[in-house]
Amino acid sequence: MSKSISIFDTTLRDGTQGEGISLSADDKLKIAKKLDELGVHYIEGGIPGSNGKDIEFFKRVQTLGLHAKITAFGSTRRKGSIAHQDDNLKRMIESGAQAATLVGKSWDFHVHTALQTTLEENLAMIADSISYLKQQGMELIFDAEHFFDGYKNNPEYAVEVLRTARQAGADWLTMCDTNGGTLPHEIYEIVSRLNLELDGAPLGIHTHNDCELAVANTLSAVQAGARQIQGTMNGYGERCGNANLCSILPTLQLKMDYTCISNEQMAQLTNTARYVSEIANVHMPINQPYVGNAAFAHKGGIHVSAILRDSRTYEHIEPEKIGNKQRILVSELAGQSNILSKAKEMDLILDPENENTKQIIGKIKDLEHQGYQFEGADASLELLLREANGEIKELFVFESFKMLVEKNAGSAVVSEAFVKLKIGGDSIYTAAEGNGPVNALDNALRKALVEHYPNLREMHLSDYKVRVLDEADATASKVRVLIESQNLSNTWSTVGVSANVIEASWEALVDSIRYALIGQALPDQNLSNGPSIHGIVNH
Structure with a gap:
């Protein structure tokens, strides 16, 4: 039976911490609408009051009537202070967001070194902050920063941090691999233990991609019992980026029998990924899994010959399910199948037994050897094929x-x-x-x-x-x-x-x-x- 997964998108907050990414308030509102159409459940909009863009975003997003829950991000109260007097917490409440993401320390090393306080005071900071936000009627997602590093160093304290957050009223307990250095088998083992120790508490996962394992780590956490996944579109984020929702969503839903969004929304994934790329003005890798332009592109003649018989021979899913499409490339590696496929797209009739067809293949390979590249120049290719087929009259x-x-x-x-x-x-x-x-x-x-x-x-x-x-x-x-x-x-x-x-x-x-x-x-x-x-x- 399919199990439901809660989708938490942090493109507008964690994603904007990536190098070269800067979004205006208008940009963030456009992306929020697109994410809402995709069907994500939470959209983290930013840090209320931290800058003019985020202030404007939280003010204007309330008028859009989105289905997703708009989430404000912030940290626990300062050491030695009182939660209801903390400016950061006040701004989260005043933002009008339905939910709050509260980040707190779970690694004892960070408590001593970064916060320069005691382990007991850190627990009090977490409990006071969560209780205060819950009293204001906000849904609360607790992000346990550096959780896996903390667990490996001091498992008792890391688990105590989560217990404290749960007792204070947190709706989700999110384990963060903040430095991105944990391995998938470690994620699975730790999350599995927590599922038992915390009696099935609602667990979330937030991973970074410093070892290029953010997607794998997220999938491992879900297999071990996490039911909320945090990530960004196209994997944007600080340093090497965050977990890429464009890879996680289809893998969970199409391959692992989890329910993330509707099938109709899943078919909008490629369009959404490319839309966000355009708004962010960040080049989208052509070979990005699932949603990249080359994700279902075929170049080798043997491959093309096979997929024309049955696409399952060289495609792991039907590209239409995530809104992408199959592409046949023509190059020096092309065989007869490539040419016939491209000709069919152009409504051209080429006889595979005809000597002229073989000459076209030979000419294309020769031109590619000279440096021509028809993968990115379909118009030149079409002219070449039509000329060889005797269809184009002389214009000038x-x-x-x-x-x-x-x-x-x-x-x-x-x-x-x-x-x-x-x-x-x-x-x-x-x-x-x-x-x-x-x-x-x-x-x-x-x-x-x-x-x-x-x-x-x-x-x-x-x-x-x-x-x-x-x-x-x-x-x-x-x-x-x-x-x-x-x-x-x-x-x-x-x-x-x-x-x-x-x-x-x-x-x-x-x-x-x-x-x-x-x-x-x-x-x-x-x-x-x-x-x-x-x-x-x-x-």
Whole structure:
């Protein structure tokens, strides 16, 4: 029978302690709404009164009508003081949060060294603080900081800390692996003992990823009896991060028969993870388990051939269950199955027995050997396949381009491009300036084409990346240029490779333009509102 797990998200508090992560009040409110839609049960919003952003968050979040319990974070009263006079505790109450996360010391070493007080006073600080917050009607989650280190050093005192918190009224007793150094078998053994010693008290787990074991440690704690898991989206957090809820939730629910959120909410996991990544402005690793763009991407020809028969051959779950999807990559490792799969996505019919199909595979492998990369440039790949299949008619003929880059003392660099094309029987010669040579080329090429192809007015370049391929050759190295373009409804990427960065940029730029006009380039099609785009790169 499936067992329920309480999900406690601390992205907005512990997650923001990660290097390079800074969220405004608006950012935190957007993420809170997204987490609520995902179905988490507790959203820890921050430390009330610690800064203007958190003050604003707790004030505004009350108007959102979220289902999740908003939680305020704080520490126990100071040594030698009185709980109801403690400013930190007062701010937690005044925040309007339904629940409070109270952190207290459970490692005797920390009590003596960090708090510089006695073990007895630490217990009093915990009991007084919890009792006071409970009297104000708040649900109380007690986070026993450094619990596992404390238990290994002085198990009697660590357990006494939890007993004291429970007797004072704590609703959850959360064991924290604050330094992230405990191993999964240790977690399992300790939590199992506590389940017996504390007579089945409601236990939670909060782990850090310093040994890259935060997910494994959380799963071990749940197997041993913990019923609340604390973590962050994408594993954000101080030092090496916190336990990654994006890995924990699907593992518990899809593989271990625990209930975390509804199946419909689980299908929003990938979208939520990527949304939080965008708001936090933190690059999401392409190979992140479950929700990464490459989590269900297949490149090797043998793998692709097998998954086309049955995806279970190389996929541990159905990606749709967590909102991700299967991707087939085309590269120098590609076999016939890769090409046929990509062609099917593009509504192309390729005969696997046809010699032309084998030539396409050979050409792709040769281009990849030269430095082209079609994994991130599906638009260039689609053009290649359609051309090989004889589907694309000629839109324009390139004759030449010239570049002028001028720098005078005391003035900015001026870039000017001159492009010569033939469209139909007409020769067209245009010139345009730009913010750098690539922009100048883009402007000149558009200027030459836009009268014949008005839809180009809706298109613009959205990203430009250069990668050096032969670092040993220094400035003479071959480079690969990836250009991302978009119009009113689509986004696509193209690639160019050359020892000359301008030529590589030109190749990618021309492919981008041709792809934008693919509706006009395909026989018997005339799409006035822009191209029918297939094989778009996912972002």
